[in-house]
Amino acid sequence: MINSDTLAVFFDEAYEQCDLLESLLLTLLEQPEQKADELNAMFRSAHTIKGSAGLFALDSLIGFAHVMENVLDRLRHDEIVSDQALVDILLQSNDHLRDILAHYQRTPEAPYPASPHQDHLIAQLEKYASCAQATASAPASNAEAPPAAGGTWHIFLRYHPDLFRHGFDPASFLRYLCKIGQIEHVNTEIIPPPLLLDYDPTLCYLRHELAFSSTASADQIHAAFEFIVDESEIDLLPPASPYDAFVALAERYGGPAAQHLARWQALGYLPPAVEEKTAPAEGAEPAPPQKAEKGKAEGSRFIRIDAAKLDALINRVGELVISSASSRMRAKETGDSEMIQAVEVLSQLVESIRDDALTLRMVPISEIFNRFPRMVHDVSQRLGKDIELNLEGADTEIDKSMVEKLTDPLMHIVRNAIDHGIEDAVSRVAQGKPARGHLTLKAYHDTGAIVVDIRDDGRGMDKAKILAKAQEKGLITEGRPLSDQEIFALIFLPGFSTADQVSDISGRGVGMDVVRRNIEALRGDIEVISLPGQGSTIRIRLPLTLAIIDGFHVEVDNASLVLPLDMMSECMEMPSEKVSSETRQICLRDEWIPYVSLRELFGLPPSTGAEYVVIVQAGQMTAGIIVDRLVGDIQAVIKPLGHLFRSLRGISGSTIMGNGRLALILDIPQLIQLANKRERRLVHQRHLGLTQDGISPESIATRTSSN
């Protein structure tokens, strides 16, 4: 009965609605001067979840979403005002919705087991959903409304034209209603097309308006229409709905509102028009209209595609890029200029298709960022800290496949920052900082990479403490002085945790080493910038995409190597002077930078001919890579290396070139790191040697630290 594909789409959408609802709730918390749009959007989210759950008969979900929907409905009609307590309950309820979703995802057939937690939430929600209804009966001077326990509902059914075709019959809804109450009055309208020619007998041209008296709950009445609620327009006005509710309904009914009102007046549906509008917080007004509006997705601009299809497309484009490179090479060999030109045009087109295909996979990083306001809210509340979260560059795009893998590391870092980084208000004030802590998540593009900064204005990292800890754990041996960079890098070692006190927020055994592993699995790297007392920044750099790069083709001993073009800053012939082979440094415009000779790295004999230097850059660090030959630009479709080559230094993947030969892709950040580390060591050794020889170290050119 349940189609697993549609069900999967349903879950996807439902989770999205939960996310949306959550972010809206958090905005509500920030700016309590609620905007109508947002309140409506919140209602729609809950409503959509309920509506689609109805299609799959996920009863527990329908039930719970319905209770939420009622509260949100009151909220958007200004019948209740939002406060911290309400938002918290709604946030918890939203979490509970996700739990129920997760439950159904595992076992779609089994109902969600009742739990005290759920009962508690429902009780809380219903307090908000019904507070007005309870008091409404007291001052009932209303002409036609019987007391609140039971009463006359007004039900407005505008059926979808395809109702009959979808196997529904309005008679069955009415018969169901007869079972749970009494239909006092039915107004059946038939609105056939003006021309008989256009009349299609299998379409539904009916409309029903009912006065229905019942003691049934709103749930039960809603249940009558749960299967058509998405397509048809169903409006329920509970007993003693105010005149305004009818007016509002008439306005969205279609056609002249006055006409509808006149008709309802004639049918005796309308309460007296004069009703004092009292303060909504007091709940003096009767219950709101329970509008079940058409869950029209505002996302009609988007289409959903199976991720596998997209991957297949990207793969195909990858092959296209390779074979286009190959034809380009063959064309060049023929020397036929027209042919070359034609192939050139073709490969340009292929390139743009490649770019287009890649952007298909890109999603704004807000997909990740949006989970943080909630988390920061919860965690800081639990720790009793007042923290403001800023999100910058949330529209920076990131490869979809990275989203999931990046979320956990980010969560961990943020949790750490709140727990260990930012101090509590008292000690902040004592240090002369604002009591409110600031946490910033910022995403931006930088030299072909996506950078995500997690910056806090907390106490910063204590170098002495990190060092002491590392020594205590035996992670480093004493003797060699470490740069700041190296000290901070220690926190990423397995088995390192500086927290004096392990709280339930961070320090759950998942250390920063796992974070680093996750980031490295994405071909990214992570660094720490921290100033004592001023806060820390954790910087994560990620490649733009995992699939295809613009590369630069070089050769070493006839082997082809590719380095990412956007990390290159320049290339030149290997200078014969201004090279310190002892410290592996070359002088570039009066600055000494470290270099790595690939021949040396790969254990090849030293070159006999001319050599070239490619200057590469990653973040703040620069290094030279010495190669035999510069070949030129190339498009590289990255194929990951097998497990066998995991531990290979300096290589991040492989690619097939136009001539069908294999080229290895250089892992530039790793090489740069290697070069910088070795530089420091060599320079240090040189120092010692020179001092022993009685030569002043200042007389030689050195760069003692990477910056």
Place this chain on the structure above:
Amino acid sequence: MSESSSEFDTPLSIDGQVATLTLSGELTISTVDDLKDEIFMALNCPEIRIDLQGIHEIDTCGLQLLLVLAHQAQLQGKQCSLSRSSPLAEDLLRLFALSLPPTPSPEVAP
């Protein structure tokens, strides 16, 4: 000119000014498409009588067809009435608080 008694193959029989629709069997979403043309043919006569006695299944979609016919007849200033009803149709009409006027008592056409 055929007689006004029921004919199973075609529901419509026309006798002078009077068109009689004798419906039988199923009047539901599965039959309305086939019945539609025949039924609207009745609009060629100034008076239409509907005989529902023979039906043993009717749904809202089927009823809607009759309602559209009645609506159209009214627009064109023609008379449309129910000569013989059926309990099933009556139930449905009652549920929707609708009625089709019964054919005036003299059973014989003027």
